[in-house]
Amino acid sequence: MTLQNTMDQLRDLRLTGMLEGLEHQLSQPTYSGLAFEQRLGHLVDAENSHRDTQRLKRLLKNARLKVNAEPEAIDYRPGRGLDRAVMADLLTCGWVERRQNVLLTGLTGTGKTWLACALGVQAARKGHTVAYKRVGRMLEELDVAHADGSLAKLRNQLAKVELLILDDFGLTQLGNRGRADLLEVLDDRVGSGATIVAGQMPIKDWHSFINDPALADAILDRLIHSSHKLALKGESMRKRKSSAQSSLDTE
Template identity: 30%
Template sequence: MSTTASQIEYYARALRAPRIGDAFRRLGDQARDAGWSHEEYLAAVLSREVSEREASGAALRIKAARFPGHKTLEDFNFDHQPSADRNLIAHLGTSTFVTEAKNVVLLGPPGTGKTHLAVALGVQAAKHDHRVLFDTATGWVARLQDAHSRGKLAAELTRRRRCSVLICDEVGYIPFDQDAANLFFQLIASRYEHASLIMTSNLSFGLWGDVFGDPTVASAMIDRIVHHADVISLKGTSYRLKSHQPTPGTA
């Protein structure tokens, strides 16, 4: 092994950049054959390190988000859900809303793709270097109740605010008692204009008062959620039920 090659491998280890040590020979042969300049060769080697490091980081962030499954925008069935605005969803997929601390709210009946889109947008955010965490609305309340019982509620809210995107799935499926509603409101209020929420609900905003047991609390919560938000209303029947319906003539 040449002295230069040994030096490059040493530098790659010292910089904790192992892809440089893997790529410099292969790209060196390609650079000589193609007549690259020194600058072009260096840029190509560094690009490999950065791109693979970003992919590895994204994979770790996606795993840490605790999604219920891996969903992508490319897999979403827009043909079944024509009410979904393709252009808006594509724009949300750039994760600009995260840097602007805006929210995304997905409303519609069960099985219309709300959770799919929420997870897919969360995956995109993770790929854009944002920390994401997924849970159901009842799951978030359970976390807050545990923190509250330990006298750590303020610290828990501060810690969650450092997460760029929280996904609250299934708001409205199970009614909250007053204490749970107050805790959920504190979660919403703590993130207002500081960090993003992605929320899904099977209920229109007009019915949230029933969920939280107090129209005033629900109104204050909705006001903070939608002030800086894109609200997407999905319509139609459940895609899951449709996929299990018998074909004509087989019933």
């Protein structure tokens, strides 16, 4: 078999990483001195790395995160309320594997959405499926699903994802159906998936916001049990960036 035949077969078998690895070896004279087993090992490593990269791309595409937030860029500036040790633990994603929750609160512009997405990116890097939903939009989708008969399918999708990010909790008033749907989504995820809930409202006000004592008790029981709480503080990050840009523009 000729080298070209081998490369064609790698392409047909969709072993793209091995193909690119072989092309790299052929372009680098240093590989010619390695034993066959070593060169084969490099090709297997290249294929494995390629598959990991492609899987991460698929996970992030399916997650539909609002922002592509790199965990390495988390801002630990004093006054934000972020503890490096706590974040280091969260970034291991052990809480995702244990199906626990993160409750993320803070005023407008403090970086809740960005941080939630950074945790989502890290979870995807660890191989977990992730989905981002604004609470109001999710409830609209569930409302439509009630009408068109796709409710079971949508609820199953929300239940199966390993990390569900629910953003902007508290911005949309909850009607009777909305409260019930939110409870069903959270109940489906108990023991099967981790959830991030992000919103401006302090956790102590969530019960009164839900505005139904029985459903509020049930919803908060499912959220707060085994949860990690992060309360972001300080000035608006957007305002701070805008001020910094204005300063640069005037220099």
